[in-house]
Amino acid sequence: MIDTAVIVLNWNGKDSLKSCLDSLLAQSIKCAIFVVENGSKDGSLEYLKKNYPQVRLVVNQANLGFAGGANTGLHQVISENFAYAALFNNDAVADKDWLKYLVKALLDNPDTGIVTCKLATTDNTHMDSTGDLYTTWGLPYPRGRGEPVGTQYDDQTTIFSASGGASLYRIKMLEEIGLFDEDLFAYYEDVDISFRAQLAGWKVRYVPESVAYHQIGATSGKIKGFTTYQTIKNLPWIVVKDVPKGLVGTVLPRFLLAYSSFIGRAILRGQGWTALKALSVSIRKLPKKRRERKLIQSQKTVSSTYISNLMTHDLPPNAYNLRRVRSWWWNLKRKT
Numbered sequence: 001m002i003d004t005a006v007i008v009l010n011w012n013g014k015d016s017l018k019s020c021l022d023s024l025l026a027q028s029i030k031c032a033i034f035v036v037e038n039g040s041k042d043g044s045l046e047y048l049k050k051n052y053p054q055v056r057l058v059v060n061q062a063n064l065g066f067a068g069g070a071n072t073g074l075h076q077v078i079s080e081n082f083a084y085a086a087l088f089n090n091d092a093v094a095d096k097d098w099l100k101y102l103v104k105a106l107l108d109n110p111d112t113g114i115v116t117c118k119l120a121t122t123d124n125t126h127m128d129s130t131g132d133l134y135t136t137w138g139l140p141y142p143r144g145r146g147e148p149v150g151t152q153y154d155d156q157t158t159i160f161s162a163s164g165g166a167s168l169y170r171i172k173m174l175e176e177i178g179l180f181d182e183d184l185f186a187y188y189e190d191v192d193i194s195f196r197a198q199l200a201g202w203k204v205r206y207v208p209e210s211v212a213y214h215q216i217g218a219t220s221g222k223i224k225g226f227t228t229y230q231t232i233k234n235l236p237w238i239v240v241k242d243v244p245k246g247l248v249g250t251v252l253p254r255f256l257l258a259y260s261s262f263i264g265r266a267i268l269r270g271q272g273w274t275a276l277k278a279l280s281v282s283i284r285k286l287p288k289k290r291r292e293r294k295l296i297q298s299q300k301t302v303s304s305t306y307i308s309n310l311m312t313h314d315l316p317p318n319a320y321n322l323r324r325v326r327s328w329w330w331n332l333k334r335k336t
Contacts, residue, residue, distance in 0.1 A: 004030075005085050005086070006027075006087075009073070016215070017047065017090060020091070023096075026096050028099075036060065039062040039064070066180075066186040067182045091215040092213060105210075106170055115205045116163055116204070116207065117207055119213070120213050120214070127146065129163045130153040131143050134311050136311055137319075160195075161190060162204050176200060191238060192238050228278070232262060237282065241289050244297060258322055
């Protein structure tokens with residue numbers, strides 16, 4: 001019996017589907033492959049029906065984003081009693097043993113709810129992600145992104161968060177903590193679900209033997225201002241929902257400084273209207289996120305200290321402007 005499903009989300013990605021699906025069909029362990037057709041207008045659905053009859057289709061009439069599309073696929077997988085469900089980007093290609101090593105990691109670690117792989121660029125020259133980290137500034141970032149591919153991330157380890165683009169989820173965990181937050185649509189929905197898993201006592205693990213290759217930004221780059229909008233809209237919700245009470249005093253002031261700088265830079269880039277729309281939506285849904293927080297925090301089984309130890313007590317490596325502001329502040333304090 002096949003107990004593992006792989007869910008591929010597709011939105012106007014017909015040109016990427018062949019390499020993606022061929023790599024999944026060539027996996028060294030058996031799996032069921034589902035494609036969530038997320039309202040494409042580029043002929044993807046017709047292409048899939050003609051060329052990949054062995055792939056299961058889940059059709060959405062509109063683009064529900066990564067979170068909504070993933071949930072559509074997960075509802076189907078859960079209804080069919082699979083034990084594990086992987087999410088895989090349509091612009092990624094998997095090594096033949098990608099899934100085998102992820103499944104083995106879940107079997108070997110019953111306290112782990114999510115496992116993630118080494119994700120490199122399509123030419124295998126640089127890292128895309130070796131798991132995500134979450135900082136005391138309320139800012140997540142992909143570990144290793146942009147670094148040359150090497151041996152620096154070859155140890156299996158627990159990690160704060162898994163990349164939604166190429167990770168495996170234990171269905172038992174999802175039934176306990178819930179699925180993706182569809183309000184997030186895209187960006188940081190994987191950090192949110194990993195954060196909720198950690199709060200509920202489930203571990204997240206990085207498995208370097210499992211390798212995939214990703215074309216960064218192939219989908220989000222199709223929409224002008226998409227990254228700015230989703231970043232400004234979504235980041236506050238993770239702080240509001242997931243940061244435990246004992247860490248709010250540490251995270252919130254730093255986050256507000258960082259968040260203000262994001263909005264300011266968006267305005268300087270000519271994306272002020274996009275930033276303001278995102279801020280408006282984020283504020284409007286804060287009451288809903290506070291209600292969600294009550295449920296999430298009531299189910300917390302670990303201490304704030306435990307979560308603090310998982311977090312990165314520094315800024316993301318690419319937060320150059322914030323690092324300059326922090327250095328200025330430290331120098332000012334030394335002089336006084």
